[in-house]
Amino acid sequence: MKKVIRMFCRTSLIFLLIHFASFGALAQNASVTVDTARWNGNKDRLVMKGRSDTLNLIFLSDALTGKELATAQADDDGYWIAKVNGLSISPCYVRAVSGGSTAEARVKRTGGNCSSAGLPPDLTASIYTDKLCFLCHGDDGKGIVGSGGDIQGKSAYDTQRAIAEELVHAGIDVTRQELKALTAFLENPTPLQPLETVDFSDPEQCRICHPRQFREWSGNMMAYSALSPTFSALEALGSAFSVSQGGSGFAAGDHPTALFCQSCHNPVDTLLGSFPTLSDSNGHAMRDFATKAGRGGISCDICHQISGPDTSLGFGRLGDGIANTAFVLEPGDTKFGPLDNPEYSPTHTSAHGQDINMQDGYLSSSEFCGTCHDVRIPPDANLTDAVDPVTNEPFQRLENLFTEWKNGPYGPINNTVGGVVTCQDCHMDLGPPEPAGSYAEGETTVYPRPRYVFEREEVSTHYFTGIDIALVDFPDQDNEARDENGNVIGQVQRRQILMESAAEIAVSAPADADSGSTIPITVHVTNSGTGHNLPSGFSQERQVWVELIVSDNNGQTVYESGTLVDTAHPETGETEPDGNLDDEDLRNLVGPNGGSGVIDPLTLEADVIHGPDYNRRHEDPPVYQGLANFGNEFIRIQVDENGEPMRDDQGHFIEEEVLMPFLSTHTDNSFSIPALKTVDVRYDVDVPAGIEGPLQINVRLRARAFPPRFLRALATGRPDLVNEKMVDRNRIVDMVFAVPVKVQIQ
Known part of the structure; x- marks a missing residue:
């Protein structure tokens, strides 16, 4: 860490500014340029590139020590490159001289020190400008205040008041561009101009x-x-x-x-x-x-x-x-x-x-x-x-x-x-x-x-x-x-x-079962191919779920979870079922009359109740049935009249799932599957008496970017932005299919 030097002499400061501003002025008017200078300490290699408007030789040297480094010559297009191998220490700055013109550039380094290491702090030789400037010109305590008399009649823009009583100078790296800007600031201390569209390339x-x-x-x-x-x-x-x-x-x-x-x-x-x-x-x-x-x-x-x-x-x-x-x-x-x-x-x-x-x-x-x-x-x-x-x-x-x-x-x-x-x-x-x-x-x-x-x-x-x-x-x-x-x-x-590469899925079930018994089925879902949880990102509105269908020998469904039913959605203009299941909600929650439920345009909350596929595994005792959805949830914890969270008899928060992040007080991110982890989902399926076997278990893992109910809530609140056509485009992705499993019935 370089020692901080505090200067109180405005004459000395201005002398330094003028000196180093002129140091950089050569490059501004030169017919030779150094556009890139980079030293790799791991390979002891210095690479310099630039331009020249002549075919004269270009003499390259250490700008601080004067040590000769290399010569180069521009090609027909005016571009030159020079590589110097075997350097034990990097120049801090390099100088190029060609045809009476001179240019200099700071060397960017990967590891190691540069040629002024160990010398007294040098304005041209260190690399901490931004960090030290931001100590004063940070995001807190900003104001336009006087500079303590160091530069009389001037003021420092956006300087913290507490440290504006003295001029702090750290012997830090000041580039030619920064010196030029600072010199101009001393002459006309006005804030930087606002950004304009031209500052960003099309x-x-x-x-x-x-x-x-x-x-x-x-x-x-x-x-x-x-x-x-x-x-x-x-x-x-x-x-x-x-x-x-x-x-x-x-x-x-x-x-x-x-x-x-x-x-x-x-x-x-x-x-x-x-x-x-x-x-x-x-x-x-x-x-x-x-x-x-x-x-x-x-x-x-x-x-x-x-x-x-x-x-x-x-x-x-x-x-x-x-x-x-x-x-x-x-x-x-x-x-x-x-x-x-x-x-x-x-x-x-x-x-x-x-x-x-x-x-x-x-x-x-x-x-x-x-x-x-x-x-x-x-x-x-x-x-x-x-x-x-x-x-x-x-x-x-x-x-x-x-x-x-x-x-x-x-x-x-x-x-x-x-x-x-x-x-x-x-x-x-x-x-x-x-x-x-x-x-x-x-x-x-x-x-x-x-x-x-x-x-x-x-x-x-x-x-x-x-x-x-x-x-x-x-x-x-x-x-x-x-x-x-x-x-x-x-x-x-x-x-x-x-x-398709994100997950793996497998099914475990007994080879045979008695008619009228309960079959334990376990679906193993592994996040085998992502570097984060599955799902992730806006994970409270992502859906990754298990579709499980158990059918008899005649193809009749015995049990199903994660399936969809085509319904109308008059709230967004779909007055009749459209034959598309991609726009249908999962059936863990349904409206009072089925379907997605009506969205309140003011509160953006859905009028829903527990549906036929409601997940009951969290009950006491657990019931191993219902939807397995790995999407996380927005949770609103109920509060009392004093704003304190409410709890039930077991000390648990009284909470409800909500559709929107701004309606929630907590995001429950515990449902998604961490990378390389496997989650086992159990289903207890009752086998009807007299059913004709064998039973076949078909399982697939499905995903969707948004729940249709969420999109329809957006459409209810902002129909100028979201509509039913967009809900239809919210397609389901079949991620992976498990190998079908058969269970013989005794």
């Missing part, structure tokens, strides 16, 4: 150089995230309910839940300030205010302009860079990627391999995905000091994907598979039936000219397949064609392949 621009990645992205849920009508309806209804309960909703404004959902689904417009307050929205969904750039959702410039994790504390964030958009986004010309040795791109600067904390492989890590794929929501609608009454955490775990992976057998803590398998290894590889982490080999075009095509050992796909598909018209949802790597293109087809 994915169509990226398509020119990266056509494969664009094609794969354009049909996936990243591209769909800001446009999803189900998301928009849920956000709008949740916002309205929050306000009705004294909260502030999820629209723009100065409150903790402002744009809580949009920050992940549409980070561009969240940063641009495109969204209105709830009162100014006139009932419109937030997506109606999205810009063209924002409508791209999680576009190229979101993932590839994330420079590192945001380790600040915030709602639902514990300072570890996980959950609720815990990333640092730096819009600009620099694009971050996974490669240590990217080829030169004339359209943008490539900052690959390390994040702002000099951590290797951040973009390729599960922690990168964890910035959004753990979601933690308020325990109540008005964001008081409430906690989840079961977990005692100050939030509910809506999505727990990253945490499930981290603590599971594929993560770094409890690993049982011989090595960490990352999110990208399953969702950016070739996909099933290939093993996780199987990547295509081939060429990746980084610029549409033959010179800029190079061989990659691994080619990452950008399909990001999961259980979701678009419920409205969207590119490449149903497409059986295959791409150049042999991958099927359609998201429907990709989802089927992925889900």
Whole structure:
């Protein structure tokens, strides 16, 4: 850790600023550039790349010590590259001289020290700018205050008042761009200007150089995230309910839940300030205010302009860079990627391999995905000091994907598979039936000219397949064609392949039974192919269930669970049964007259009772019958007049399942199956006397992104966004079939 030096002499400070600003001015006007300088301490190798407008020799040296490093020469297109092997220590900065012009660049390092190590703190030689600046310019205690007289007549923007009495300078790394910006600030100390749409590239621009990645992205849920009508309806209804309960909703404004959902689904417009307050929205969904750039959702410039994790504390964030958009986004010309040795791109600067904390492989890590794929929501609608009454955490775990992976057998803590398998290894590889982490080999075009095509050992796909598909018209949802790597293109087809590889199922039953007896049947469900729980993500609205049918020798059903019945749904315009079972609810809960039950448009609660397939295994004593659904649940715990949780005679919370996250006080995530775990589900089936055997047991594991009742609740509350046609598109996926089992009847 470098020693902190406190300076009180404004003359000395300004001298240093002018000195180092001029140090960087050479590069600004030079006809030679150093665009990339990277040292790999593991291989003792320095690689430098740049441009020159002449064919003169380029002399490369350590900018601080003057040590000569190499010479290079630009090609006919004006690009040069130099590699230096066998270095025992890295330069901190390199200098290029050619034809009377000079350019310098900071060396990015993987391991080791640089050439000024052990010298007094040097403005040009350390790597802690961001961390130390954020000590003062953090998220808490901001204000425009005086700088204690160090720079008279000036003020420091967004500085914490408590430490503004003295100028803190740490001998830290200040890049040429930062020095230039600071010098300009001293001359005109105004806040940074707001972001503009031009700060984010249209994915169509990226398509020119990266056509494969664009094609794969354009049909996936990243591209769909800001446009999803189900998301928009849920956000709008949740916002309205929050306000009705004294909260502030999820629209723009100065409150903790402002744009809580949009920050992940549409980070561009969240940063641009495109969204209105709830009162100014006139009932419109937030997506109606999205810009063209924002409508791209999680576009190229979101993932590839994330420079590192945001380790600040915030709602639902514990300072570890996980959950609720815990990333640092730096819009600009620099694009971050996974490669240590990217080829030169004339359209943008490539900052690959390390994040702002000099951590290797951040973009390729599960922690990168964890910035959004753990979601933690308020325990109540008005964001008081409430906690989840079961977990005692100050939030509910809506999505727990990253945490499930981290603590599971594929993560770094409890690993049982011989090595960490990352999110990208399953969702950016070739996909099933290939093993996780199987990547295509081939060429990746980084610029549409033959010179800029190079061989990659691994080619990452950008399909990001999961259980979701678009419920409205969207590119490449149903497409059986295959791409150049042999991958099927359609998201429907990709989802089927992925889900078929996720689980295994088997059935145990006695070989024979007496007429009139009870047969114990056990279904063994194993989460054999996912790196997280099954289901996961928005797991309280996912459905993964067992369909079990026991039939006699004549095909007559003796017992069934997990089956569906075609009914009408007049609440969303389906006045007669339509012959489609995909849009039917499971029969553990039914309306008073059958069907899904009527949704109250104000409370969004369903008028339902226990149905014929109600799960009774939790009763005392347990009855081994009813639906086996592994989806988690939103739970509302009943409270008394003082707001205290109510309990029954056994001390258990009095609770009920609700449809929406904003209606719940607790998320029960205990039903989903952890990775590589097996759950045994028992059924006791009564054999009617005189039945003709043998009995046949047919079992399959089925999945669906949303319960139809949930979608119809959205349609009831926001019919402008969700309708029956979308419910019909919510298709069931048959994950795996068990080998049929026969039981002889004595």
